[in-house]
Amino acid sequence: ATPAATMVGTTIGAQNGVLFKGGDVLERAKDVDTVVFDKTGTLTKGEMELTDVVVFDDGQPVTDGGETAADGGELAARETPTEEDVLRLAATAESGSEHPLAQAIVEGARERGIEVGSPDSFENVPGHGVRAEVDGDTVLVGNRKLLRDNGIDPTPAAETMERLESAGKTAMLVGRTRADGSGGELVGVVADADTVKESAKDAVAALKERGVDVMMITGDNERTARAVAEQVGIDPENVRAEVLPEDKSDAVEAIQSEGRQAMMVGDGVNDAPALAVAYVGTAIGSGTDVAIEAADVTLMRDDPLDVVKAIRISDATLAKIK
Ligand code: ADP
Numbered sequence: 155a156t157p158a159a160t161m162v163g164t165t166i167g168a169q170n171g172v173l174f175k176g177g178d179v180l181e182r183a184k185d186v187d188t189v190v191f192d193k194t195g196t197l198t199k200g201e202m203e204l205t206d207v208v209v210f211d212d213g214q215p216v217t218d219g220g221e222t223a224a225d226g227g228e229l230a231a232r233e234t235p236t237e238e239d240v241l242r243l244a245a246t247a248e249s250g251s252e253h254p255l256a257q258a259i260v261e262g263a264r265e266r267g268i269e270v271g272s273p274d275s276f277e278n279v280p281g282h283g284v285r286a287e288v289d290g291d292t293v294l295v296g297n298r299k300l301l302r303d304n305g306i307d308p309t310p311a312a313e314t315m316e317r318l319e320s321a322g323k324t325a326m327l328v329g330r331t332r333a334d335g336s337g338g339e340l341v342g343v344v345a346d347a348d349t350v351k352e353s354a355k356d357a358v359a360a361l362k363e364r365g366v367d368v369m370m371i372t373g374d375n376e377r378t379a380r381a382v383a384e385q386v387g388i389d390p391e392n393v394r395a396e397v398l399p400e401d402k403s404d405a406v407e408a409i410q411s412e413g414r415q416a417m418m419v420g421d422g423v424n425d426a427p428a429l430a431v432a433y434v435g436t437a438i439g440s441g442t443d444v445a446i447e448a449a450d451v452t453l454m455r456d457d458p459l460d461v462v463k464a465i466r467i468s469d470a471t472l473a474k475i476k
Pocket residue numbers: 193194248251253255256280281282283284295296297324325326372373374375397398399424
């Protein structure tokens with residue numbers, strides 16, 4: 155493109171909240187044949203809310219509370235001291251974490267009138283959960299692998315986990331290993347739910363209509379990921395789930411090694427390496443600075459439809475100069 159055409163395209167982009175980092179990106183965008191969306195914070199709002207607390211005792215679910223009221227959660231009607239215990243334990247362990255899943259657990263506990271303490275020590279296990287010391291015990295909150303790695307069998311919660319995940323929720327196991335050496339036990343399951351952005355489905359549909367393959371990548375488990383994919387119209391075979399933060403860029407490279415020209419769209423620190431290796435890296439919304447820095451395009455708004463807009467601006471700019 156001529157410098158003048160590039161300038162026009164860049165300006166039109168900026169006026170539409172689509173910031174191209176340079177003329178070459180503006181030219182590349184139209185040739186994208188695959189768009190890979192991060193799930194949390196990109197296709198979904200990333201505003202997690204605690205929805206479920208299930209107590210386990212001796213490997214059995216004690217109460218199967220199901221969904222609490224959306225208006226802040228009426229656990230009260232079914233509340234037992236043990237349900238509160240599980241939530242207090244989970245929230246205390248998570249209070250050291252900045253992960254959206256963790257913050258929803260802490261907030262959910264507080265909304266239910268639970269006083270959330272601080273753990274004596276705390277450790278993030280990226281992509282898996284947290285491990286904390288609470289009242290001398292080791293408390294684990296996270297996925298199946300986290301519990302298994304810490305000597306606690308997650309299988310008694312299999313049905314509960316599957317039920318929650320099929321609803322698109324992120325279910326997390328709560329385990330505890332007593333300081334007295336009596337071994338580890340599964341004490342509960344908590345679940346957070348996120349909502350998909352209003353325009354996510356339209357964005358996927360518009361991209362598909364253009365002949366672009368749409369994929370999703372997430373650290374979340376397969377079942378939750380597929381449930382969300384279904385809500386936005388992404389085909390199940392195009393979902394890459396349980397991808398560890400450090401493996402996201404490898405996943406994008408693998409997709410591109412099939413000869414595809416991929417646009418990766420993401421918002422988080424986790425996404426930065428993947429944005430950097432993508433043919434076009436796109437940071438969305440109030441994305442973290444790290445993501446914006448690694449990206450070729452920044453979408454000022456939090457709107458997945460602006461992905462389509464970015465590609466169309468590239469089309470239009472290049473068409474004009476021919
Ligand atoms: P995402 O890509 O969706 O942001 P992550 O890679 O951060 O996901 O985490 C992957 C999975 O690890 C989560 O779905 C959850 O099961 C577990 N996990 C991560 N962080 C936490 C946490 N602080 N508390 C509980 N579970 C967590």
